[in-house]
Amino acid sequence: MNKxxxxxxxxxxxxxxxxxxxxxxxxxxxxxxxxxxIHWRKINVIDEIDYAVSLGIHATPSIVINENLVFTASPNxxxxxKTILALL
Amino acid sequence: MKEYRIGDVxxxxxxxxxxxxxxxxxxxxxxxxxxxxxxxxxxxxHLSILKFIQRAQKMNFxxxxxxxxxxxxxxxxxxxxxxxxxxxAKLEEVETHLQDxxxxxxxxxxxxxxxxxxxxxxxxxxxxxxxxxx
Numbered sequence: 001m002n003k004x005x006x007x008x009x010x011x012x013x014x015x016x017x018x019x020x021x022x023x024x025x026x027x028x029x030x031x032x033x034x035x036x037x038i039h040w041r042k043i044n045v046i047d048e049i050d051y052a053v054s055l056g057i058h059a060t061p062s063i064v065i066n067e068n069l070v071f072t073a074s075p076n077x078x079x080x081x082k083t084i085l086a087l088l
Numbered sequence: 089m090k091e092y093r094i095g096d097v098x099x100x101x102x103x104x105x106x107x108x109x110x111x112x113x114x115x116x117x118x119x120x121x122x123x124x125x126x127x128x129x130x131x132x133x134h135l136s137i138l139k140f141i142q143r144a145q146k147m148n149f150x151x152x153x154x155x156x157x158x159x160x161x162x163x164x165x166x167x168x169x170x171x172x173x174x175x176x177a178k179l180e181e182v183e184t185h186l187q188d189x190x191x192x193x194x195x196x197x198x199x200x201x202x203x204x205x206x207x208x209x210x211x212x213x214x215x216x217x218x219x220x221x222x
Contacts, residue, residue, distance in 0.1 A: 013202045045202065053194045059201040 004088050008040040009064040011048075011057050022061035022074040029081045038084065091129040101138055108138075116141065116155050137161075147182060 010026055012019035023042055030038050045052045045060055052062075056069045063071040063080070070083060098105045111117045112128075117137060120128040130138075140161060144154045153174060160167040160175045167175070 016202075045198065049195060049198070053191060053198060056194070058194065058197050 003037055006038045006084060006087055007066055008038065008084075010040065010042050011045045011052055011055075011060055011062040011064065012042055013045050013060040016060050018074060019061040022063065025074055025077060025080060026063065029077060029084060032081060033084060033088075035088075090132055092131075092135070094128050094130070097130050097135065097138065101135070101142065103138065103142070111138070111141065114151065114155075116151060116158065144178075147178075147185060149178065153178070 008026055008030075010019070010023050012023065026040050030040060043052070045057065045062075055062075055064055055067070057064075057072070059072050061072075061074060062069060063075070065083065065087065071080070075083070092100070094105050094108055097103070097108060108117075108128075112120055117134060120130055120134065123129055137158065140158070141154055144157060149157070156171045156174050157178065160171050
């Protein structure tokens with residue numbers, strides 16, 4: 001069984017509809033992959049703006065995987081899944 | 089070669105004529121050539137030096153420091169060791185300042201994008217509002 005840990009952070013902003021969809025997408029993909037070493041967290045970009053800027057985030061939603069900014073705006077499900085599987 | 093009168097330089101660079109005369113007086117600028125009527129005639133090279141002075145002043149360098157840096161600018165190969173060291177030190181200051189500016193720029197870009205991307209107004213302003221009310 002693969003024990004590689006993956007941390008996904010979804011940077012969102014208040015009143016950002018696309019952010020909600022990005023969160024749903026991440027949850028969906030994690031469910032599809034079906035292993036418990038993938039953790040995710042939703043972060044309000046305004047609460048952690050210094051951290052967001054240090055990661056190079058310029059817009060929301062942004063998806064950070066293992067401290068690397070991987071997507072700005074939501075990718076399609078297949079792309080996200082492929083990206084995560086490549087890290088396992 | 090183009091020549092500019094003090095008023096033209098003042099207008100072009102946004103420096104007062106008093107400052108321009110003062111820079112010459114303290115030898116930040118070498119004596120500006122005059123025409124037969126005694127009117128100062130600045131060249132493009134003088135303008136370039138003055139722009140350098142303005143940039144350095146924006147970085148809060150003192151006029152004494154700027155004077156040393158100008159020596160380096162004039163003849164880098166033969167600059168004194170202290171002037172060379174000062175130039176290194178000032179380069180480090182500029183680099184730090186540049187990093188701060190880049191971070192600020194990135195932060196402002198993010199804030200602008202958040203406002204532009206929101207369908208219901210600007211979350212930043214709302215956030216500031218709610219903090220003010222607390």
